[in-house]
Amino acid sequence: MGESLCVESGHLARTDWTETLVSKQLRKQEGGRRFGALAAVLAVAAVAATGCSSGGSGQQQDESAPLEVWIRQDAGSPAAESAQALTEAFSKKSGIEAKLVAVGVTDFETKLQQRTAQKDLPDIVINDTGQLGNLVTQGLVREVDREGVAGSADIADRAWEAARGYDGKYYGVPFNSQAFALLIRKDWREEVGADVPKSWDELTELAVKFTEEDPDGNGKDDTAGMVVPGTTTRGYLTWWFSTMLWSEGGGFVEKQGDGYAPAIDGAASVEAVEKLQAMFCDSKVVQPGASTADSSTTHTVFESGKGGIYLTGPYMLPRFDGSLGKDKYEVVAAPPGAGGTATALAEGENVYMMAGSANEKGQQEFAEFAASPAGQKIGLGVDNGGIIVRLPVNTTVDGAAERGDPRWDVFQKAYDTSGRNAPALPNWSTVRQISSEGLNGVVSDCSRDVAGAMGKLAGEIDEELEKQGAKG
Template identity: 90%
Template sequence: MEVWIRQDAGSPAAESAEALTKAFTKETGLEAKLVAVGVTDFETKLQQRTAQKDLPDIVINDTGQLGNLVTQGLVREVDREAVAGSADLAGRAWEAAQGYDGKYYGVPFNSQAFALLIRKDWREKVGADVPKSWDELTDLAVKFTKEDPDGNGRNDTAGMVVPGTTTRGYLTWWFSTMLWSEGGDFVKKQGDGYTAAIGEPASVRAVEKLQAMFCDSKVVQPGATTADTATTHTVFESGKGGIYLTGPYMLPRFDGSLGKDKYEVVAAPPGADGSAALAEGENVYLMAGSANEKGQQEFAEFAASPAGQKIGLGVGNGGIIVRLPVNTTVDGAAERSDPRWDV
């Protein structure tokens, strides 16, 4: 079987995926070959294989791609009850494998919830507490921007690191945590369908708070409106920005480049409507047209099993392909011996 994952070849993440595939073969006797397809051109290459009517057997990819895969007819429906160990997989993760029609089109593999990474040394330097609201967070960002928290005597730090480009929807993606915590949303259920919710009062209030960060307090980094995450990762780790809302997959990189003692991991503060956080994940998709449907399901079951989830944690090599386990019998924070993952 051919297994595709959206990771760069030779990366630690690809190494973990290779270990997962080899462990599956050893466990089941079924031959499986991993293909690590680059992050930037994954969808393009998948469409090329679609045109050739020669899909891989398995694709591990974002939950956000489920709709595209279903509407193109590229994935098989999954019988949730027939998946070995399905009861151990988090219900929330199963929801992310569910299509608009209520059917399941993947087996959960990985989840993640975003948190704030805050320069702890800067916060202590300016004499501030951990922020308890979005307003306090903005106040801290102002201090990081104006009070020379790195002590170099230059006005060269930004409070908030924001991937503000509209490319691939990055700004909307980053902003969603703020939007939901204020009680707003992008769409809402109406009858048998959905209608826009972004123009409603709570949503507008959230957008105005976002606008104020750029235009009033001016706490975002220079060039934010064209920055994607490849850029913003560098801004944070190079000491040019103090607050970064991002995924837990960045912890190993920042531990090495910035230093584990320099920053803290904090849940995003509540807004007017309470707490919320952008959460994402990945599914194992059983691609249409495979000559080995039984093997496809066995691979998905192994990937979601405790053994598969622990390999994906990448504890030994930093190749994290399971950020937060979807299997409720696996404690990711305990496996990593790192309480920051509890956040």
């Protein structure tokens, strides 16, 4: 990446490379609204570099230095307890002291920016695969030698793919994966006399039945067939729609030469968006307020008996088993669409080895332990319900068998056979946000011409690709 590090009082500082990057980004983005957050973060990093010479040789290494480990979980939660168990098991095995810091879900990035400004990054960050581009662009993570990671051959290729940056290099060690599947009210489906849907069109037909045929038998018009987190916040609508769009044969972007080009205005994509708009505007199978709903809202809609079909991740099973009852719903792989192939959004988390650590050997040992069978089994949270490994990235671990619950295998098979990671752009999260705003526009305004709106969205994506240096 052309990055170098120097040390001031034992802490990380950025060099002229970051300052140059900030200048370029600000020139490209002057007057733009969507890259403001990235520019601000990079500017903070540049300020932190003040007084740091560009010829630094890096942090002096100490293989006994303690590690500070961050995870995006709320302190005191069962997930944080599992992370603490993972950290303690690593320390016991390695002899390296490791301290876990459970950083709240909502302010994780803010606190990481603050530590960047203080030139004092944690040693390890366990965070979403979707954040890889941001971390790499800021120069906050070290490159990973995939072949040099102990046990790397046992880690799923798809998980490694989500640890690879736009430049083809790896910047994290996989830790946790997931794919999306359908949770369908089995009792409702049997009540309306329908079979398990074999295509997205049949899925929509089932959603219509759930909406119109009073499947809960209460005599009221109060059920929605499809539960959709349609808000633009954090790009939720794009996040949900990805599985449907790809299954219908469309896409947000497509490879073109050494880069990418917009694909959202292609014929298959436009047809898929028209079907999405019809769910909101014609059949009206989505829950009331879907266009502004985030996942915290949609979870409640499904578990309260107001929605019948929910495309979500395996992490929701324990909650819904308790609130709704596991006998009330079934787990079904997302079906093929008009594209003829079933595709499910794949996501996960990586162990990121942060730049400037005094114990790089310890960083790698932690990442290797987290991805090992022992680390993965701790992360499953079988004993305490604190799930930080949803689907194991280590192919020698059978998560469904460890949990004694075959429903998890539906998600595992979807990940293995149909999973698709988000495009490896320098900053996919920005394109996701732009796409979500464009999609939300056509589901919020039923008179909106989809083809025209997607043409406009393609232009916005094209501009963003050029800003990121990723235009093919």
